[in-house]
Amino acid sequence: DTGVSQDPRHKITKRGQNVTFRCDPISEHNRLYWYRQTLGQGPEFLTYFQNEAQLEKSRLLSDRFSAERPKGSFSTLEIQRTEQGDSAMYLCASSFDGAKETQYFGPGTRLLVL
Amino acid sequence: AQTVTQSQPEMSVQEAETVTLSCTYDTSESDYYLFWYKQPPSRQMILVIRQEAYKQQNATENRFSVNFQKAAKSFSLKISDSQLGDAAMYFCAYFDSNYQLIWGAGTKLIIKP
Numbered sequence: 001d002t003g004v005s006q007d008p009r010h011k012i013t014k015r016g017q018n019v020t021f022r023c024d025p026i027s028e029h030n031r032l033y034w035y036r037q038t039l040g041q042g043p044e045f046l047t048y049f050q051n052e053a054q055l056e057k058s059r060l061l062s063d064r065f066s067a068e069r070p071k072g073s074f075s076t077l078e079i080q081r082t083e084q085g086d087s088a089m090y091l092c093a094s095s096f097d098g099a100k101e102t103q104y105f106g107p108g109t110r111l112l113v114l
Numbered sequence: 115a116q117t118v119t120q121s122q123p124e125m126s127v128q129e130a131e132t133v134t135l136s137c138t139y140d141t142s143e144s145d146y147y148l149f150w151y152k153q154p155p156s157r158q159m160i161l162v163i164r165q166e167a168y169k170q171q172n173a174t175e176n177r178f179s180v181n182f183q184k185a186a187k188s189f190s191l192k193i194s195d196s197q198l199g200d201a202a203m204y205f206c207a208y209f210d211s212n213y214q215l216i217w218g219a220g221t222k223l224i225i226k227p
Contacts, residue, residue, distance in 0.1 A: 031213070042118075042205050042217030043159075056212055091159065093215075101147040101209040105159035 002026075004106035006092050012112045013082055020078045021109045025094030032075050033103060034067055035091040036060065043091055049075060082113045116141045118208050120218035127196045128226050134181075135191045135221045137206030143167075147209040150180070150191045152202040153220075162204070165189065193223075201225045 005024045013019050025032050030051050035043035046065070048056040051072035061067075064082075069075040079086055089110050093103035117140045127133035139148070150162040165173045165182050172180050177197075181190045193200055206218040 033213075033215075035215075040220075042207075042219050043215070044217070045214040048213050056214065058214075093159075100213065102149075102161065102164060103215060104161065105151075107158040 004092055004094050004104055006090075006106040006109050008109055009107060010110050010112075012114065014114050015082055015084060017082055018078065018080045019082060019111065020076055021090055021092075021111075022074055022076050023092030023094075023106060024074045025092070026096075026104060029094035029096045029104075030072065031095045031097070031100055031103075032069055033093040033095075034075070034077050035093065037089040037091055037108070038087075046077075046090075079111075082111075084113050087111055087113045116143075116208050116210050116216045118206055118216050118218040120204075120206055120221050122221045123219070124222040124224065126224040126226055127193075129198060130195055132192060132194045133196055133223065135193075135204050135206075135223065137189045137191070137218055139187050139189065139206070139208050139216075141187070141208065141210075143211060146211075148180075148182070148189045149207040149209065149215070150178070150189075151205045151207060152200075153205065154202040159205070163191065196225050198225050198227060 007022045032049045034046040037043040049069040064080045067077045089108045091108045092106045095103045119138045146167045148165045163175045177194045179192045203220045205220045208216045
């Protein structure tokens with residue numbers, strides 16, 4: 001068990017570019033979550049997968065954001081036409097059915113949009 | 115909608131002493147979970163302790179314990195024998211029926227050597 005991993009750890013992009021982040025959950029965890037955290041704030045929920053099904057999406061997740069979890073394993077979060085307001089830490093977490101409420105977090109991807 | 119409030123933006127404590135971080139929440143649900151996570155600078159979110167609302171007994175994990183007051187909707191974290199490695203942002207979080215964690219704004223804990 002290597003924990004939740006995220007790639008890349010840091011991303012700098014220019015406004016208008018597309019970016020994609022990857023999250024690999026703990027291997028036996030079937031639930032996967034994405035959160036966004038801005039400096040000095042607590043995380044905000046973005047979306048949630050149970051296996052490959054995306055069950056919940058926050059209204060924070062605009063049309064420019066899309067998340068996938070093919071085959072119920074790793075997940076990707078894509079942001080199209082990035083804006084400076086997208087600059088934040090993007091956190092991924094996972095849990096399993098036996099303790100679905102207890103989420104374990106990855107190190108995050110820090111995005112800076114110039 | 116559920117909300118979580120941490121009223122202390124920053125707390126400091128002398129090494130080896132005890133400190134209590136406050137958290138209140140608002141919910142109409144009767145069964146739920148509460149968590150404390152710590153986030154050291156530039157490092158990942160780490161689970162500190164969890165509490166099931168249906169359990170009256172306060173959770174403890176080594177030097178970390180909670181004071182859970184369900185009627186008052188209060189969930190404070192006590193850290194005993196504070197260590198330099200405890201310095202971090204501490205977040206209180208509520209797990210809701212939509213499988214989301216609702217977070218407080220965090221408390222920055224400073225440990226004075």
